[in-house]
Amino acid sequence: MLGDALFEKLASVAGAPISQIKLISILLVSFPIASLYGRLPAKRYNVAHLYSLIVSLIYLVPILGLGRGTLHLLFSCIGTYLIVVILRGPLMPWTAFIFCMGHLLYNHISRLVAGTPTSEIEITFTQMVFVMNLTTFAWNVHDGRRKVEDLDTSQRATRLDHVPTPLAFLGYCFFFPSMLIGPSFDYATYDALIHRTLYQNPPSTHGAKQDVKSTTPQRRPYGRRRVAYLHLLIGLIFLGFYSTYGTRAGYDRVLTPVWKQWTWLQRFGFIQFAGFTARTKYYAVWSLAEGACILTGLGFNGYDPKTGRSLWNRVQNVNILSIESAESFKVLFDSWNCRTNVWLRDCVYKRLTTKGKKPGTIQSMATFMTSALWVSPHGVEPGYHLAFVTAGMLTSLGRQYRHFVRPYFLPPAGSSSSLSKRVYDLIGWFMVQSNLNYVVAPFMLLSFRNCMTAWSRMGWYSHIIIALSMAFFQLGGRRRLRKGMEGRQAKTKPSFKLSPPSPMVDEKQETDFKWVRHALENQGEKGVHADGGFVDRVMRGAETPGTETPRTVDEEPFVHKQE
Known part of the structure; x- marks a missing residue:
């Protein structure tokens, strides 16, 4: 495969499987490629579709060696597209859902029968992202064929009143920053990114730094690069932490004889450290993938109504601060693998x-x-x-x-x-x-x-x-x-207290790093x-x-x- 000699040297130095080294390398390379993506001609939409498709195929075939797996992905894409085009009525999205999930389950079982280790990167990891995107696409087309008054707010925002061209559809499926491990998103968001209508959100009136750029659909709002590279830095930090402690803090040590030599306090402390260490692997790869998506402009989600800062959390997959400081399981699970939760909500639960x-x-x-x-x-x-x-x-x-x-x-x-x-x-x-x-x-x-x-x-x-x-x-x-x-409530008299409004923040006057906390904490009060x-x-x-x-x-x- 392409560059195997280099990857083998890196794997021997890092002490990690070569497939994981390849995955991390791809996520890192996606940042300069995403930067180039933002410089593509604004109205050459097919060029943007081809750009993503070609980059993703290079990732999958010559680098990862997943040629046969790529055929599985194309099979899922073509099958879903034909189902959407041919079938009409309420059974169409469920047919697409069963088709995609059945194909994924077949590959899951095939991997289990073959005894492929979980550390090995193979096509089902990517196929899981495709299942979310493809089934969401089918439901969005179905919503476009229904009466608008029968839809809720989120369904109105993502409905598709026409089926896109095959090239545009493949560009969406193989969008290179999120193709391997996510995050997933709907086609309407991808289409808005391609046509630059994603940035037509009216600017805040707080005198913020983005007010000049955001009025022009061809320009990306202020803050994209610094938030994207902040995610890159966070990903690298957690990657380094996991590389250092991942093996020593593995849960498999609980099964070894050394466990019986520890005191109860040592055992309890090890469980907490092992749990945190296991999460850092996901923090690392999700932060890197999300950062590359933000660099393309995909993450834009309007402006914070309190501060006027641009929000870049449209495809947020994890909120690390909320997870590590969660005081309830509700907050914790709402902040973990967020895009999968959105998919389960929109395509199954509702x-x-x-x-x-x-x-x-x-x-x-x-x-x-x-x-x-x-x-x-x-x-x-x-x-x-x-x-x-x-x-x-x-x-x-x-x-x-x-x-x-x-x-x-x-x-x-x-x-x-x-x-x-x-x-x-x-x-x-x-x-x-x-x-x-x-x-x-x-x-x-x-x-x-x-x-x-x-x-x-x-x-x-x-x-x-x-x-x-x-x-x-x-x-x-x-x-x-x-x-x-x-x-207790019967004995308590109600009281009312009015609080003064929070002062607005002008980004031009700030010289500190408050934007870092804003980028990490904000969940997106507006249309997220x-x-x-x-x-x-x-x-x-x-x-x-x-x-x-x-x-x-x-x-x-x-x-x-x-x-």
């Missing part, structure tokens, strides 16, 4: 829900099963199902703690904070992180025997917490907490295609009725709210 009706257990379980079958590498592994089921129970219990326990620790009316609330938040953060690192173990170990052995050596601490919490809520705890809260509490909604069908006011999918907007 599509199985009848308009005007409340989603229930069927929609919830179908969504989780789809996620399990889709997940890499290959939902046939028991470890993924163990992790998903346990995470689902923790999410459900987290919501109940939030509804029935958290109100007791909130500050009195008129106060902005209290010691009890800070203590509750600290305990919540500790419980979320420690249970997350427990759940990650089967996700990394995969086999049923290894998962059971690892959890046994960890003392089953998360399962004990789950069992005790479920017993408490089911045996009258929920009722007592609700009555106690009603008694974010998860917006999707996992929280999915679990609603599995919980005790009456814990909150029921809403339908159409009534409740998917807007992300930090807890």
Whole structure:
């Protein structure tokens, strides 16, 4: 393959498989290629489509050696395109969905039968991204054939009233910065990028630095390069961390004899460190891929209404700060693999829900099963199902703690904070992180025997917490907490306090690095295609009725709210 001699030397120095070295190299090379992409002629749309297609084929065939796998990708693309063009009516998107998922599952099973190790990069990793894009495309075309009044807000924004040309469709499927590992996105966003209408969002009136450039559709708003290269820096930092500690902090050490020589505190500390180290691998590759997408201009998402800064989180796949500081499982899961959550919401959960009706257990379980079958590498592994089921129970219990326990620790009316609330938040953060690192173990170990052995050596601490919490809520705890809260509210008189508006920030006058925190923290208050509490909604069908006011999918907007 192209450059194998160089990659072999790099692999021997880094002590990593050559396929992973190739993947990282491709992600890094995508930055200068993305910079050149931004200099393509503005109105030569076919040139942009061909550019992505050629670059992606070079990545796949001569570099990664996935020639046969590339044929599988083309088969999925051509099959989906024909289904969309030939079939009309409500069965079209489901036919495309079954076709794409069936093809992916076939390759998942083929990889399992062949005994391909999980560290080996092969076509199913990329095919998973294609499944999200292709099925989303089918639903967007279907929405374009429906009455506009029958669609919700997000469906109106992504509907397609015509099928694009085959070249434009392939340019979308093989968009080079996201083709290998994501992030996924809808065709309307890609089309807006190609035609430069993505930047026609009217500028803020805060005197911000982007106000001159953003009025011209041919120009990309201010802040694109610095946010893109910030993601590059973050990716490199986490890559270096994982390269240093990935082997020494692997969950497989729990299965070795050395585990029995450690004290309980050492064991618990190792689990937390192993969980964080496992996440850094994903932080690294997702940050690199997202940064390259931003450099092409794809990430633009309007302007922050408070500061006037440009937002570059349209295709955000992970919010690292939210994950590591999460005080609830809702925030944590909403911030992890965000684009997959969007896909599950838009192509499974909402599509199985009848308009005007409340989603229930069927929609919830179908969504989780789809996620399990889709997940890499290959939902046939028991470890993924163990992790998903346990995470689902923790999410459900987290919501109940939030509804029935958290109100007791909130500050009195008129106060902005209290010691009890800070203590509750600290305990919540500790419980979320420690249970997350427990759940990650089967996700990394995969086999049923290894998962059971690892959890046994960890003392089953998360399962004990789950069992005790479920017993408490089911045996009258929920009722007592609700009555106690009603008694407290009856004694409390409502009070109102008006806060002055936040001052607007002028980017021209700033000489510090506040933009760094803005780029890392912002979830996109304006039109972002974010998860917006999707996992929280999915679990609603599995919980005790009456814990909150029921809403339908159409009534409740998917807007992300930090807890």
